[in-house]
Structure formats: C-alpha cells, structure tokens
Amino acid sequence: MLETISDWLQSTWLSHAFISQGLWAWPMSESLHFIGLCLLVGSVGLVDLRMLGMAKGISVSALHKLIPFGVAGYLLNVITGSLFVVGDADQYIFNDAFRFKMLFMFIAGINVLFFYSTAFQQTKLLGPNDEMPLPVKIMAGVSLACWIGIICAGRLITFYRP
Amino acid sequence: MEALFIWIENSPLSLWVRGESGWHMAFPIIIVFHALGMGFLVGVALAINGRVLGLAPGVPLTRLHAFIPVAVIALIVNAISGVLLLIGYPTKALTNPVFYIKLLCIALALWNLRWFTKTVLTNTAYDSGNMPLSIKRLAVISTGLWASAIIAGRLLAYTYNHIMSI
Numbered sequence: 001m002l003e004t005i006s007d008w009l010q011s012t013w014l015s016h017a018f019i020s021q022g023l024w025a026w027p028m029s030e031s032l033h034f035i036g037l038c039l040l041v042g043s044v045g046l047v048d049l050r051m052l053g054m055a056k057g058i059s060v061s062a063l064h065k066l067i068p069f070g071v072a073g074y075l076l077n078v079i080t081g082s083l084f085v086v087g088d089a090d091q092y093i094f095n096d097a098f099r100f101k102m103l104f105m106f107i108a109g110i111n112v113l114f115f116y117s118t119a120f121q122q123t124k125l126l127g128p129n130d131e132m133p134l135p136v137k138i139m140a141g142v143s144l145a146c147w148i149g150i151i152c153a154g155r156l157i158t159f160y161r162p
Numbered sequence: 163m164e165a166l167f168i169w170i171e172n173s174p175l176s177l178w179v180r181g182e183s184g185w186h187m188a189f190p191i192i193i194v195f196h197a198l199g200m201g202f203l204v205g206v207a208l209a210i211n212g213r214v215l216g217l218a219p220g221v222p223l224t225r226l227h228a229f230i231p232v233a234v235i236a237l238i239v240n241a242i243s244g245v246l247l248l249i250g251y252p253t254k255a256l257t258n259p260v261f262y263i264k265l266l267c268i269a270l271a272l273w274n275l276r277w278f279t280k281t282v283l284t285n286t287a288y289d290s291g292n293m294p295l296s297i298k299r300l301a302v303i304s305t306g307l308w309a310s311a312i313i314a315g316r317l318l319a320y321t322y323n324h325i326m327s328i
Contacts, residue, residue, distance in 0.1 A: 027320050038312070042212075043206030046229060055228035062220030066209060071219070128222075141294040148198065151232065155197040159190040 002093050009089035009092040013121070018087040021045025026087070029080040036080070037151060042078035045147060051132045051140035053124070087089035094162040113140045167253045167327035179250030189250065192243045199240035200315075204308045206233040208274050211301040214282065214293050222289040223282065230279055237272070253327045260321045264314035271307035274300055 007017060018025055043066040051056065085092045090096045119136050125139050126132070132140070163284075170176055177183045177190065203235060206229045213221050248255050255261040282288060 023320075031316040033317060034197075034312045035309055037197075037201050038204035038208055038308070040205075042208040043200035045202065045205055049229070049232070054232075055225060056242055057225035057228070062218060065220065066212060066220035068210075069208075069212065075312050095239050114211045128225075151197055151201055152194045156190055 006089040006093045009086050012086060013082075013118045014091070015086045018083050025083075029079075029083050030032075033077050033080040033084075036073035036075075040070045040077070040147065043070030043073070043150075044153035047143060048140040048144040048147075051136055052071065052144070053137070056129050058133075059126040060126060061127070064124070091161050092157070095157055096159050097153050097156040097160040100151055101157065104146045104149040105155060108143060108150065111139055111146065115143075166328050167256070169251045170249060171326055171328045174239065175246075176249050176252075179246050192246050195239050196243040199236040199243065200312065201237035203233050203240060204237070204312070206230070207241050207271065207308055208305060210220075210275070210278060210283070211305050214278070214301040215298055216293070219290075222272055222286075224284060224286055224289055227279070227283045230283070233275065251325065254322045255275060255318065257324050258318060258322045260314050260317050264311050264318070265308045267311035267314060274304045274307070278304075282316075294296070 043104075046055075046068075047060065047063050047067065050058055050060055115136075119133070119139065123132065123136055165228070174183065178185070178188055179189070181189050183262065210226050211230065213223055213226060282293075288297075
C-alpha cells in the first residue's frame with residue numbers, strides 16, 4: 001500500500017518536474033523551508049513563550065499580529081515540504097524520522113484547533129501583564145514542544161534514509 | 163593550511179564529530195542543535211525587524227527586549243555547534259567561498275541585532291510612535307542578511323570543493 005503511494009507520487013508530472021530542475025530547485029526549496037521555520041518560531045514560538053509567562057508587558061493580542069507571518073511560513077513549508085515528498089517519496093514515506101515529524105505536526109494541529117476553538121477569545125482580552133490561565137499555558141507548552149520536536153525530527157530525516 | 167586541516171581532521175574531537183570514534187549520533191545531534199538555534203535566533207531577530215517595520219504595532223518595542231536572552235542562548239548554541247561542525251569538516255567549510263559569505267552575513271546581522279538591542283529596544287520613544295526611516299531600512303537589510311545566511315548555509319552541502327584533507 002505505502003509502496004504503491006510512493007511509486008505513484010514519484011511517477012507524477014510534479015515529481016519529474018521538481019527533480020529534473022536539477023541543481024537548484026532542491027537546495028533552494030530547502031533554504032525556503034528553513035526560512036519558513038524561522039518565521040514560525042519567530043511568531044508562533046514567541047506567542048507560546050509569552051503565554052508561558054515570558055515577556056510580560058506585551059499583550060497576547062498585540063503579539064498575535066505576528067501570527068499571519070507564521071501562517072505564511074507554515075504554507076511555505078507545506079509547499080516546499082510536499083515537493084520533497086513528491087520528488088523523492090521513497091526517502092520520506094519509509095523514514096522513521098519523517099513519521100515522527102508527521103506525528104508532531106498532527107498533535108500541533110489538534111492543539112492549535114483546540115486552542116482557537118476554546119481559549120483564544122478570552123486570552124485575547126487579557127492585559128499586557130496578565131498571567132495566563134493554566135489550560136492556556138499547557139496548550140502553549142504543547143505547541144512549543146511540538147514545534148521543537150518537528151524541527152528535531154525534520155533535521156534528522158536525512159540520517160534515517162531507508 | 164593543508165597541514166592544519168590534516169591535524170584538525172586527525173584530532174579525537176574531529177573523529178568524534180564525524181562519528182568515526184564509535185558513536186554515530188554526534189553529528190546528527192549537533193546538526194539538530196544548529197537548526198534549533200537558527201530557528202530561535204533568527205525567529206527573535208525577524209520578530210524585532212517585523213515590529214520595527216510596523217507589523218504588530220501594539221507591541222511596545224522595548225518589551226521585545228525580554229526575548230533577547232532567547233536569542234543569546236540560541237547564538238551560544240549555534241556558536242558551539244557551528245565550531246564543532248567546523249572541527250569535524252574543516253577542509254569542507256574553509257575551502258568553500260560560500261562558507262565565508264555565510265559568516266559575513268551572520269556577522270553583519272548580529273552586529274545589527276546588537277545595535278538594535280542597545281539603541282532601539284531601550285528607547286521608549288519608539289514604543290508607540292513610528293520608526294525613523296533609517297532604522298526601518300536597517301530592519302529590511304537585517305532580514306535580507308539572515309535569509310542570505312540561511313541560504314548560504316544550506317548551499318554548503320552542495321557547493322563544497324573538497325570534503326577532507328586526510
């Protein structure tokens with residue numbers, strides 16, 4: 001089943017186009033993937049740190065204005081990341097580090113949906129010096145831990161090639 | 163120069179980094195720390211640049227100073243992991259012009275971050291008001307320098323001329 005998916009991905013037009021770009025498409029996509037990572041840490045990561053109690057004096061609602069840039073980084077990384085998987089499917093689908101990365105992304109995704117559907121509206125109303133309620137701190141901690149896990153597992157992919 | 167590269171590459175620390183002294187996880191773990199440090203150092207720098215450029219105007223600029231220790235710890239992590247990687251593969255890095263471009267970009271970007279930290283993040287006049295054009299220009303240049311450093315760093319894996327001298 002996984003082999004069928006992998007073979008199919010590698011037979012697609014997109015896969016051939018990305019790989020046959022030769023020298024530059026892959027390294028430049030990797031560079032963009034790293035820049036997207038920095039945008040995510042610099043926005044989502046900092047909001048997480050604020051919710052955990054760092055940088056009092058900044059309200060979550062004010063810092064949250066940076067989140068669209070994190071979303072931009074996320075989209076950039078979904079696009080470049082998908083190109084890697086489509087371009088060289090075998091190297092990812094059977095790779096344990098990649099599987100851990102997807103697991104962390106899944107948990108981060110559930111966590112962020114849960115945060116925005118439960119606590120976000122009240123969190124936005126809190127002042128610059130307010131301490132966050134415990135559930136918010138827990139969600140921020142889960143988010144930060146997931147993103148750190150995603151970076152670690154992502155960087156390890158190359159060492160766990162099947 | 164080659165004699166120096168050979169001496170470094172034969173040293174126990176270099177062998178340990180390359181995983182040639184039995185434990186193969188040293189290199190991957192050092193690389194992981196280098197990526198994490200990059201995320202937090204460049205992340206904090208980009209957030210400051212973004213605020214200087216007028217994004218998130220409700221954030222009092224001087225309060226972003228609280229994130230500077232995060233950037234400093236990330237810088238220390240990356241200086242240590244970077245030096246270890248250099249000790250592992252001195253020939254590979256030091257014979258590649260791209261490596262010097264990366265270092266130059268980082269040096270200039272750090273110089274800018276230090277100046278922002280000392281001058282801009284301590285000036286409460288900037289907390290709510292608009293920033294002077296000269297400072298905004300520096301934020302744009304700094305963002306470009308960090309992006310260039312990342313691109314140059316990634317290209318090191320593709321542009322080297324020699325891997326080892328031994």
